[in-house]
Amino acid sequence: MTAATATADERVAHVGLLRRILLKPEFGALIGAIVIFVFFASQSDVFRSAAGAANWLDVSSVLGLMAVPVALLMIGGHFDLSAGVQTGTAGLATGIMTTYWGLQLYAAWAVSLALMLTIGFINGFLVTRTGLPSFIITLGMFLGLQGLNLGVTKQVTNTVQVENLDLVPGYHALFNILGSTVTIGGAKFQIAIIWWIGFTIVASWILVKTRFGNWIFATGGEPNASKNVGVRTNRTTITLFMMVSFMAWFVGNTQIVRSGTIQAQVGIGQELYYIVAAVIGGCLLTGGYGSAIGASLGALIFGMTEVGIVNLNWNSDWFKLFVGVMLLLAVLANQFVRRFAEQARR
Amino acid sequence: MIGKRRAWVVVAVAVPMLVVSACSSRNAVNKPHNKSGGGSGGYGYKIAVVTHGGAGDSFWSIVKRGVDQAGKDMGDTVTYQSNGDPQQQSQLIDAAVNANPDGLVVSMANPEALRTSIQNAVKKGIPVITINSGEAQSKEYGALSHIGSDETVAGQAVGTELKKDGVKNAICVIQEAGNVGLEQRCAGVKATLGGSVTNLQVDNNNLQAAQSIIAAKLQSDKSIDGVVTLGAQVAAVAETAIASAGSSAKLVTFDLNATVAKDIESGKMLFAVDQQPYLQGYLAVVMLTQYKANLNVLGGGQPVLTGPNLITKENAAAVLPLAAGGTR
Amino acid sequence: MTDLEVKEVTDPQKADVPMLEIRDVTKTFGSVISLFEISTTVRAGQVTCVLGDNGAGKSTFIKILSGVHQPDSGQLLVDGVPTKFGTPRAALDAGIATVYQDLAMVPLMAIWRNFFLGSEPRKGWGPFKRFDAASAKKITRKEMADMGIDIRDPDQPVGTLSGGERQSVAIARAVHFGARLLILDEPTSALGVKQAGVVLKYIVQARDRGLGVIFITHNPHHAYPVGDRFLLLKRGRSLGDFAKSDISLPELTRLMAGGAELEALAHELERDPGELGEVGRELAQDTETLG
Numbered sequence: 001m002t003a004a005t006a007t008a009d010e011r012v013a014h015v016g017l018l019r020r021i022l023l024k025p026e027f028g029a030l031i032g033a034i035v036i037f038v039f040f041a042s043q044s045d046v047f048r049s050a051a052g053a054a055n056w057l058d059v060s061s062v063l064g065l066m067a068v069p070v071a072l073l074m075i076g077g078h079f080d081l082s083a084g085v086q087t088g089t090a091g092l093a094t095g096i097m098t099t100y101w102g103l104q105l106y107a108a109w110a111v112s113l114a115l116m117l118t119i120g121f122i123n124g125f126l127v128t129r130t131g132l133p134s135f136i137i138t139l140g141m142f143l144g145l146q147g148l149n150l151g152v153t154k155q156v157t158n159t160v161q162v163e164n165l166d167l168v169p170g171y172h173a174l175f176n177i178l179g180s181t182v183t184i185g186g187a188k189f190q191i192a193i194i195w196w197i198g199f200t201i202v203a204s205w206i207l208v209k210t211r212f213g214n215w216i217f218a219t220g221g222e223p224n225a226s227k228n229v230g231v232r233t234n235r236t237t238i239t240l241f242m243m244v245s246f247m248a249w250f251v252g253n254t255q256i257v258r259s260g261t262i263q264a265q266v267g268i269g270q271e272l273y274y275i276v277a278a279v280i281g282g283c284l285l286t287g288g289y290g291s292a293i294g295a296s297l298g299a300l301i302f303g304m305t306e307v308g309i310v311n312l313n314w315n316s317d318w319f320k321l322f323v324g325v326m327l328l329l330a331v332l333a334n335q336f337v338r339r340f341a342e343q344a345r346r
Numbered sequence: 347m348i349g350k351r352r353a354w355v356v357v358a359v360a361v362p363m364l365v366v367s368a369c370s371s372r373n374a375v376n377k378p379h380n381k382s383g384g385g386s387g388g389y390g391y392k393i394a395v396v397t398h399g400g401a402g403d404s405f406w407s408i409v410k411r412g413v414d415q416a417g418k419d420m421g422d423t424v425t426y427q428s429n430g431d432p433q434q435q436s437q438l439i440d441a442a443v444n445a446n447p448d449g450l451v452v453s454m455a456n457p458e459a460l461r462t463s464i465q466n467a468v469k470k471g472i473p474v475i476t477i478n479s480g481e482a483q484s485k486e487y488g489a490l491s492h493i494g495s496d497e498t499v500a501g502q503a504v505g506t507e508l509k510k511d512g513v514k515n516a517i518c519v520i521q522e523a524g525n526v527g528l529e530q531r532c533a534g535v536k537a538t539l540g541g542s543v544t545n546l547q548v549d550n551n552n553l554q555a556a557q558s559i560i561a562a563k564l565q566s567d568k569s570i571d572g573v574v575t576l577g578a579q580v581a582a583v584a585e586t587a588i589a590s591a592g593s594s595a596k597l598v599t600f601d602l603n604a605t606v607a608k609d610i611e612s613g614k615m616l617f618a619v620d621q622q623p624y625l626q627g628y629l630a631v632v633m634l635t636q637y638k639a640n641l642n643v644l645g646g647g648q649p650v651l652t653g654p655n656l657i658t659k660e661n662a663a664a665v666l667p668l669a670a671g672g673t674r
Numbered sequence: 675m676t677d678l679e680v681k682e683v684t685d686p687q688k689a690d691v692p693m694l695e696i697r698d699v700t701k702t703f704g705s706v707i708s709l710f711e712i713s714t715t716v717r718a719g720q721v722t723c724v725l726g727d728n729g730a731g732k733s734t735f736i737k738i739l740s741g742v743h744q745p746d747s748g749q750l751l752v753d754g755v756p757t758k759f760g761t762p763r764a765a766l767d768a769g770i771a772t773v774y775q776d777l778a779m780v781p782l783m784a785i786w787r788n789f790f791l792g793s794e795p796r797k798g799w800g801p802f803k804r805f806d807a808a809s810a811k812k813i814t815r816k817e818m819a820d821m822g823i824d825i826r827d828p829d830q831p832v833g834t835l836s837g838g839e840r841q842s843v844a845i846a847r848a849v850h851f852g853a854r855l856l857i858l859d860e861p862t863s864a865l866g867v868k869q870a871g872v873v874l875k876y877i878v879q880a881r882d883r884g885l886g887v888i889f890i891t892h893n894p895h896h897a898y899p900v901g902d903r904f905l906l907l908k909r910g911r912s913l914g915d916f917a918k919s920d921i922s923l924p925e926l927t928r929l930m931a932g933g934a935e936l937e938a939l940a941h942e943l944e945r946d947p948g949e950l951g952e953v954g955r956e957l958a959q960d961t962e963t964l965g
Contacts, residue, residue: 044563049590055565061556099376107368150402158411158672160404161579163605167375187592209804211794214783219790221477221780228740228774230763230792255554259586261605263579264404270549288782306555310562315548320523 005097025282032280033297033304040308047304047311050185057189060303061196063277064296065251066270068203069244071186071278071295075207076240077220078127078134082119083244084270088149090116090252091262095162096152105170108225113249119145120245124238146268153264166260179258193255196296199247203292207253216240221288277302280330301330376670386501389635394442394534395627396452397428400434400522405601409478411629411673415667422448424585428559428634432459442606449473449634451627452489454480455526461487473637477626479527481649486557490637491645493629495621495653497527501534501655504598504619506573507544511616512595516572521550528576531559531600534645535574537620542588543574553583560587564595572596578603578618602657604670610662621653624673691754692717692740693886694770694855699748707910708734711748714905714915716855716886720876723889723897725930726907732890733905736859740890741765741773745908753954771853773844775860782832785825786814789847817846822875838869845876855886862896874900894930898923906930 003146009255021027041048047056070083091110123141143178153160165171178195181188207213219233227233256262279285280301281294305326309319364646375509391565395413399406410426417424427442429435432455439452440463450467454460459481467474468488476484476492484492508516516539518532529545546563548556564570573588575581581599588595599606602620609615629650636642644650657665668674692715701709709731716722721781726732737743739750741759752768759765765772779788786807795806811828818825821842841861848856858877862870870921877900881887891897897904905933906913906929913929921929 024660044566046562049516049565050563051565055558055562059555062554067658098373102369102372102374103370104370104373107365110364144478154407158409160402161601161603164375205804209807211796211803211805214787214791214794214805217783217787218780221782225774226791227778228742228762228772230766258554259582261582263404263553265400265551266553267550268402272635277517284782288780302594307562310546310559311566313566316545317523319547 025289025291026297027282028329028333028335029291029294029297029301031221031300032333033144035333036301036308036330038306038328040311044308044311047308050187052112052307054187054189054310055110056307057193057300057304058278059306060302061190061193062251062254062298063270063273063302064196065199065254065276066244066247066296067190067274067281067290068200069240070274071283071290072203072207072216072246073276074218074275074283074285075287075290076216076237077223078240079138079238079275079332080123080241080244081135081138081271082123082145083138083248084151084267085142085145086116086119086245086248086267087255087270088262088266088268089119089145090249090251091256091266092149092153092162092264093260094253095165095256096156097345098163098168099162099164100156106170106175109174109253112253113246116245116249117242118254120242121238124241128234128237142271144267148273150264160264161261162256165256165262171257171260174257178254186204190258192258195254196248200292200296207292212236212239217288219287225336240315247317248338263292273302276327280327298330301326349396369413381387389639391422391446391448391635391638393422393424393449393451393634394445394447394633395424395426395451395630396435396438396442397426397451398430398432398455399453400430401429404583404603405494407471408623408672408674411545411626412629413626413631414627415557415624415673416631416635417446420631422431422631422635430455432456436460436463439467443467443470443472446470447472448638449631450474451467451475451477451590451603451630451634453478454483457483457487463490474633476635477630478621478623484649485647490643491633491639492649492653493633494649495651495655497530498534498537500537500600500619500621500654501531502533503656504531504574504600505535505538505540505618506638506658508535508596508598509538509540509570511596513539515558515567515569516541516543516574517546517570518574519544519546519556519560519576519580519584521548521577525549526671531576532574545626548580550577550580553579557583557590558585560584562590563586568593570595572598573610575599577601578606581606581615585609602665602669602674604613604666607657607662607666607669607674610657610659611666613659617656618657619653620655620657620674622674624650624654625652635658690858691693692751693753694888695751695754696739697749697751699738699745699750699753701731701738701743701746708963709738709745709907710911712905712907713904714911714912716903718854718886719881719884720902721881721887721900721947722903722905723891724814724903724905724907725891725894725897725926727892727930729909730907730908731857732892733912736772736774736857736888736890739765739770739857741770745878751941769852769854770857771848771851771855772857773841773848773859773861779832779840779844782831784829784836784842785818785832786811786828789814789843789850793851815851815937817850821849821879835863836869841865842871842876845873845880849880849883849885849940853885855888856880856886857890860892861889861891862891862893870896892924892930895925912939 026209046052050080060207066083070080073080093112093115094108097103098105123138124201126137142280180191182191213234214229218231221235223233277298278295280298283290305323350507355385377650391669397406406428407659413424427438429438439460442450450472452460452464452474454476464487474489476489481492481494481496518535520528520532521530532545548559550667573584575584578599578661582605584597588597596616598616600619602618606615610618634643665674680759694716696712698710698713700711714722724732724735738745792811795809796803797806798804814828815825823839823842835899848954861873865873877887877889889897889901902918904916904926905926914920
């Protein structure tokens with residue numbers, strides 16, 4: 001047996017802790033969030049007040065709740081363009097089943113969960129079986145659900161919204177879970193913010209600390225190689241799509257519970273913002289790399305920007321322009337930080 | 347394996363049973379009013395309706411209700427198409443005209459883009475009626491009549507009412523960027539309020555964020571004492587935003603739905619301006635039918651006005667069930 | 675078959691029953707015969723080289739051994755027992771590890787994640803089971819050291835390693851997970867001279883640890899130094915299954931390239947100091963006429 005001598009590879013320099021932090025995908029998003037916060041907070045006292053914070057955290061939480069599973073799916077190498085519309089389907093389903101068909105509130109809640117998980121399963125199944133790009137498959141689902149949401153709602157309600165969920169027995173308990181507020185510092189913070197933080201932690205733990213998380217990275221990075229070493233890529237992909245649909249169920253129901261009504265066209269167009277939040281958070285569009293915490297930070301940046309612009313009384317006709325510029329800056333900063341960290345270690 | 351299959355069969359049978367047993371009429375708080383109403387006019391004309399309304403827009407779904415009901419009452423066959431993009435709308439008009447209808451109903455948010463298509467229809471001898479928007483160009487393009495409510499006039503009416511209620515600094519919430527009619531409403535309010543009116547952009551597809559944005563605006567400028575929304579769905583979230591921002595601003599809206607009627611009744615909203623979209627759809631079909639049957643023309647060369655119609659505390663209660671049924 | 679077995683018995687150090695025997699395996703795809711009655715053996719502590727140019731059927735051969743395809747006829751015998759590999763997992767469970775040339779690793783992932791991909795160690799109970807990262811990193815570092823590479827930072831993404839280093843990670847992984855038989859798909863084909871030498875060294879180390887190795891290549895100069903047995907494939911057919919003692923390197927090269935043509939070419943290219951080749955003679959004539 002030849003003695004294997006360990007030859008020190010002179011190119012591998014000792015990697016310090018600071019560099020390791022710089023290299024984490026969420027670091028760029030963290031810097032971006034801090035910069036945006038300082039910018040708006042320094043110019044508007046409303047922004048940095050408790051009431052103001054409750055405001056931008058509210059916007060961020062709704063976006064962030066969906067951005068997290070969308071980011072996980074993106075790391076796994078796929079897109080779900082139907083994510084936004086699915087929130088509508090979930091809320092409308094619960095609303096119609098209770099207020100028009102007389103189903104008990106929690107039973108309707110459970111049935112809409114089953115419905116959403118089925119939609120997620122269909123997405124994942126079609127993607128893995130046909131081998132077609134997920135972009136195309138979920139685009140089809142997006143258009144289909146858009147039509148379904150509107151058609152079924154009109155058929156059942158003769159209008160384009162479902163109302164009066166707040167009159168259904170059992171509503172108040174559900175409201176406490178999903179739609180109530182917590183008063184901190186004199187301002188009312190939506191409970192969805194706490195759910196958002198909780199789900200982010202869970203998703204991050206799954207991604208970084210479990211075997212399934214390893215499979216997510218592998219399936220997104222090199223699906224063929226992974227399959228060859230025994231990673232269950234199909235099962236991983238389908239599970240990821242179902243996770244997005246689960247969150248769409250949660251968010252859609254939060255919406256209808258919070259205000260008691262929901263419109264048929266809710267969520268259309270939001271799917272792109274989920275993807276943007278994930279990309280700001282460090283997710284590669286090609287898959288295999290990214291972070292759930294980063295996606296939440298991306299959503300935070302988005303929320304702070306949307307509300308901050310209003311707080312500064314900038315002309316809101318230019319709103320979309322500001323948002324676009326801010327987002328580009330955030331992504332570029334993210335890119336810059338990562339490249340700097342990569343080069344520094346060489 | 348058999349054990350697993352049996353388990354699935356049990357689930358497949360038990361779950362629907364459990365679900366059905368959880369049904370109760372106590373939960374069905376919305377009972378749709380299906381007023382089909384008699385009327386077998388038997389005229390048998392084919393009327394094509396092409397509007398610029400978005401599919402999920404509650405306003406246009408009421409127009410469509412009017413169109414459908416008139417079709418039933420008159421015994422006509424009606425088709426309804428819509429697209430917010432002017433070019434695509436003109437293509438829909440061309441397609442409808444190719445099918446040789448007996449009459450055409452069009453709404454013109456961007457009249458110039460639709461000019462050629464409408465004039466082609468007129469040349470072919472198809473009577474055209476315009477509704478809702480485009481009053482200024484209606485006669486010029488050769489339409490028989492215009493049914494609607496001038497957005498600017500409606501805006502001015504709102505401004506005048508608000509002034510009476512003592513509002514000095516209002517925000518006008520625009521939920522669809524670039525919509526000409528919405529801009530006209532806000533401009534009208536500004537013209538007559540006598541105070542300050544600022545426009546605020548939000549997204550109709552993301553009403554939760556819209557709520558936060560309205561709240562943020564109210565927090566940033568404590569002197570705002572009036573909020574004008576341009577759609578019934580936005581009015582609902584504006585109300586929550588006003589409450590969460592701790593503002594005492596007064597809320598009014600254009601267009602109507604059941605929630606708005608309820609809120610006016612309870613005093614949470616001051617008033618709503620309704621242009622009676624049901625009537626716009628209904629009358630258009632009726633007028634075309636009467637023109638074909640009897641060469642009748644309504645209006646005397648002037649537009650037929652369906653608004654502005656104020657819904658205030660006095661009449662809100664009566665309007666509420668109609669709004670809940672989707673016809674007001 | 676029998677005369678080859680007789681040759682094996684004369685070496686008393688080798689076991690009687692081969693670890694893997696491929697017997698008359700045939701595979702067709704539609705109308706294309708990818709492999710036709712291919713036979714060879716692999717023994718523990720030995721390297722069997724599978725040689726052939728492009729289109730010889732080498733990749734189909736690997737896919738059959740690793741469970742991706744099933745042979746249309748013929749048998750695979752593991753330790754003398756006829757076996758079927760229905761899935762890649764089945765082959766892995768039988769101790770057959772395949773290291774593919776271009777699909778060995780996930781470049782964006784850290785070395786330790788790649789090392790344990792598909793066989794992640796877990797700690798904890800129920801839904802809270804987590805990936806035991808600490809022991810994964812430790813084992814990775816140790817296994818790589820045993821192969822002769824000092825990985826200071828196992829968090830390094832695999833994509834930053836050189837081609838040869840990536841191969842070595844894949845081989846170390848296979849060895850660690852109890853592979854009895856290692857199939858290497860053209861590990862040296864995309865590497866420079868020194869890197870190729872390094873990979874050959876790892877192959878020898880794996881062999882010396884008691885594994886059987888199937889080394890797929892189109893380069894006889896890489897195969898000959900490390901091989902104990904040579905299977906030559908040409909357009910799906912076997913040109914022969916030879917023990918090292920039965921064949922020389924030039925003979926191997928000649929068989930691979932198709933015999934007579936290569937001889938003529940070699941003769942052309944020969945740089946014998948006393949004799950100019952055909953080309954050289956022509957050149958000399960030209961210079962004279964122009965000179």
